[in-house]
Amino acid sequence: MIEIKKLSYKYPGATRFALDNIDLTIEDGKYVAILGHNGSGKSTFSKLLSAIYKASSGKIIIDNIEINAENLPEIRKKIGIVFQNPDNQFIGATVEDDIAFGLENKKINFTEMHDIVLKYAREVGMIDHLDREPQNLSGGQKQRVAIASTLALDPQIIIFDEITSMLDPKGRSDIYKIIHDLHKKTNKTLISITHDMDEALLADKLIVFSGGKVVAIGTPLEILKNKEIIELAKIDSPFVYKLSEMIEGVNPTYDESQLIEEICKLK
Numbered sequence: 001m002i003e004i005k006k007l008s009y010k011y012p013g014a015t016r017f018a019l020d021n022i023d024l025t026i027e028d029g030k031y032v033a034i035l036g037h038n039g040s041g042k043s044t045f046s047k048l049l050s051a052i053y054k055a056s057s058g059k060i061i062i063d064n065i066e067i068n069a070e071n072l073p074e075i076r077k078k079i080g081i082v083f084q085n086p087d088n089q090f091i092g093a094t095v096e097d098d099i100a101f102g103l104e105n106k107k108i109n110f111t112e113m114h115d116i117v118l119k120y121a122r123e124v125g126m127i128d129h130l131d132r133e134p135q136n137l138s139g140g141q142k143q144r145v146a147i148a149s150t151l152a153l154d155p156q157i158i159i160f161d162e163i164t165s166m167l168d169p170k171g172r173s174d175i176y177k178i179i180h181d182l183h184k185k186t187n188k189t190l191i192s193i194t195h196d197m198d199e200a201l202l203a204d205k206l207i208v209f210s211g212g213k214v215v216a217i218g219t220p221l222e223i224l225k226n227k228e229i230i231e232l233a234k235i236d237s238p239f240v241y242k243l244s245e246m247i248e249g250v251n252p253t254y255d256e257s258q259l260i261e262e263i264c265k266l267k
């Protein structure tokens with residue numbers, strides 16, 4: 001479980017806090033989406049949680065261990081992070097080397113390592129591209145390799161920081177499918193920072209940031225119903241939901257088949 005207590009962070013030289021007194025809990029195995037307008041503190045939060053930055057004040061407790069200078073290596077093993085820009089995260093000369101890279105520090109033999117690389121390359125649909133140079137891949141393929149490299153290390157928690165924002169719709173939906181499958185097949189905690197409401201709807205829970213604060217936590221439907229939050233966080237409601245709200249006698253929903261069912265029931 002992740003417990004965040006009164007967490008604040010101020011960048012060196014900044015006048016205001018990028019994160020201001022945040023409290024929240026994320027249970028194991030949940031898929032959580034973080035929403036919020038530009039500059040609301042989402043990436044800062046992801047870097048604190050993954051122990052890249054050190055909190056100005058407050059606590060981050062993961063599995064009952066509070067992050068501190070001594071347990072950083074232990075904490076970092078529990079968390080993987082995939083970033084927005086795929087070009088900044090390649091180390092290996094080939095896709096295969098890249099997925100294997102983090103494993104080289106673990107004391108496992110070559111055969112075992114090779115099996116892990118193949119397993120995750122297959123899982124993200126990159127098994128036919130093992131010899132390719134990561135720089136020459138498409139944006140979506142790069143992100144899939146980045147996900148495989150993270151999965152190979154088997155972290156309990158994975159943070160995706162707007163990993164689809166530079167991709168086309170097909171690249172996006174491929175990635176959403178990978179995240180969704182991970183959620184179904186594993187007990188990993190998945191935290192996805194996104195501007196895409198279509199993705200957020202797949203999550204168990206949404207956390208909304210605004211001005212460095214957490215302004216709402218709830219299920220996708222609870223958040224969509226909250227007009228004040230939608231306005232504040234500049235969330236674009238999905239088309240199906242907007243339509244459902246416009247039809248008298250229909251319960252608001254973002255589920256297309258439910259909407260059709262509701263319309264059919266109208267007298």
Ligand SMILES: Nc1ncnc2c1ncn2[C@@H]1O[C@H](COP(=O)(O)OP(=O)(O)OP(=O)(O)O)[C@@H](O)[C@H]1O
Binds near residue numbers: 012018040041043
């Ligand atoms: N390296 C930095 N130095 C100083 N201030 C920063 C730095 N990075 C971010 N900030 C500031 O901290 C605040 C939160 O930024 P953050 O990057 O966490 O926002 P975000 O929610 O991830 O935004 P986006 O949706 O644009 O990615 C902003 O006011 C931003 O200008």
Ligand SMILES: [Mg+2]
Binds near residue numbers: 043044
């Ligand atoms: Mg960001």
